[in-house]
Amino acid sequence: MRTNRGIAILGSTGSIGKSSLDVITSMNEHGENYSVTYLVTNRNIDLLYQQVKKFNPIGVVIIDEERANQFRSYLNGEKLKVYSGEAGLMDVMAGGEFDVLISSLVGFAGLRPTLAALRAGKTVALANKETMVVAGEIVNETARKHKATLLPVDSEHSAILQCFTGEDKGSIAKLILTASGGPFLCRDKSELENVTVEEALNHPNWRMGNKITIDSATLMNKGLEVIEAHYLFDLPPDKIEIVIHPQSIIHSMVEFVDGSIKAQLGMPDMKIPIQYALTYPDRVRSGYQRIDFSKVSQLTFMKPDVEKFTLINSAYEALRQGGTATAVLNAANEAAVDLFLQRKIKFTQIAELVQDALDSIPSKCSPDIEEIFEADRTARQYVYAEMEHFN
Numbered sequence: 112m113r114t115n116r117g118i119a120i121l122g123s124t125g126s127i128g129k130s131s132l133d134v135i136t137s138m139n140e141h142g143e144n145y146s147v148t149y150l151v152t153n154r155n156i157d158l159l160y161q162q163v164k165k166f167n168p169i170g171v172v173i174i175d176e177e178r179a180n181q182f183r184s185y186l187n188g189e190k191l192k193v194y195s196g197e198a199g200l201m202d203v204m205a206g207g208e209f210d211v212l213i214s215s216l217v218g219f220a221g222l223r224p225t226l227a228a229l230r231a232g233k234t235v236a237l238a239n240k241e242t243m244v245v246a247g248e249i250v251n252e253t254a255r256k257h258k259a260t261l262l263p264v265d266s267e268h269s270a271i272l273q274c275f276t277g278e279d280k281g282s283i284a285k286l287i288l289t290a291s292g293g294p295f296l297c298r299d300k301s302e303l304e305n306v307t308v309e310e311a312l313n314h315p316n317w318r319m320g321n322k323i324t325i326d327s328a329t330l331m332n333k334g335l336e337v338i339e340a341h342y343l344f345d346l347p348p349d350k351i352e353i354v355i356h357p358q359s360i361i362h363s364m365v366e367f368v369d370g371s372i373k374a375q376l377g378m379p380d381m382k383i384p385i386q387y388a389l390t391y392p393d394r395v396r397s398g399y400q401r402i403d404f405s406k407v408s409q410l411t412f413m414k415p416d417v418e419k420f421t422l423i424n425s426a427y428e429a430l431r432q433g434g435t436a437t438a439v440l441n442a443a444n445e446a447a448v449d450l451f452l453q454r455k456i457k458f459t460q461i462a463e464l465v466q467d468a469l470d471s472i473p474s475k476c477s478p479d480i481e482e483i484f485e486a487d488r489t490a491r492q493y494v495y496a497e498m499e500h501f502n
């Protein structure tokens with residue numbers, strides 16, 4: 112029997128959280144020895160309760176206090192520790208009994224708890240790209256200082272890590288991030304203005320949460336991934352390229368100085384990169400769907416249309432500016448996506464608001480964590496105030 116590893120899941124009721132629990136169940140069925148020791152959710156206590164029954168963790172965190180009290184009333188003398196609010200979350204991150212944190216809260220909310228787990232020297236399987244986007248330097252420094260390991264769950268970054276393994280960093284020429292192109296790849300630019308929330312949420316290849324699905328439709332997701340790759344793999348922006356690959360079979364590639372390219376392929380299923388982050392650098396058996404090349408039949412590639420999907424340029428611009436610019440980019444995007452999902456702005460106004468925020472809010476160099484929080488707040492306020500002028 113392998114040594115037991117305790118897993119905490121930040122965002123256990125979200126898309127990545129649910130897949131992570133499936134991965135753990137499947138690995139244990141294949142002879143591995145993982146325990147789920149903590150489950151963290153914001154509000155979804157009904158699903159959390161089912162997860163508790165199945166995985167029997169040491170404790171749970173419910174960030175919403177009211178829901179936490181409601182959840183406590185469900186319990187019948189069970190020996191489950193129930194923590195609540197930000198304070199409860201930070202207690203568990205700093206002192207909880209777990210080896211690996213799967214960090215999969217959506218957006219900026221993931222930053223503080225992820226940093227706390229890194230400070231506690233834990234291994235972090237990072238599914239929350241926004242954490243790297245807004246505070247990449249601080250995250251890397253914290254991991255280094257506390258000898259914590261940071262592993263990507265994002266499929267592109269998992270692919271790059273797999274291509275990197277066994278290679279010398281000096282032999283890398285560039286990273287090539289693949290993008291499906293989202294649901295509007297073949298639409299004319301002029302048609303984008305009036306696309307609906309339902310159309311934007313209808314991703315051709317991946318089933319994901321709402322925020323990331325909208326980011327995939329605007330291609331901001333790829334912009335955020337360029338920034339994430341920069342901080343994870345320490346390469347300059349001009350060595351990180353995006354290529355559209357609508358089949359989502361190649362999850363990313365690395366080109367080496369001799370002109371050779373390594374790619375990682377697989378079905379578009381997040382369970383594969385989640386499992387790799389948990390078993391890295393080893394691999395263990397899984398029963399997930401395999402590629403049948405007679406059905407795939409073709410792999411195609413094209414350049415991204417940055418005239419149509421301008422957020423790609425906004426992301427590169429923020430990355431080159433550095434400082435708090437990436438935090439502004441991210442916060443403005445989170446706020447604008449929220450407004451679009453509430454049907455308060457048009458699809459194309461997401462990109463306009465993000466670029467406006469970037470142009471209007473000056474970037475601070477080498478920010479500390481409080482300055483990042485300040486930039487985040489300023490950018491959100493900016494977007495909500497600007498939105499008033501649209502209507």
Ligand code: MG
Pocket residue numbers: 265266267336
């Ligand atoms: Mg991705």
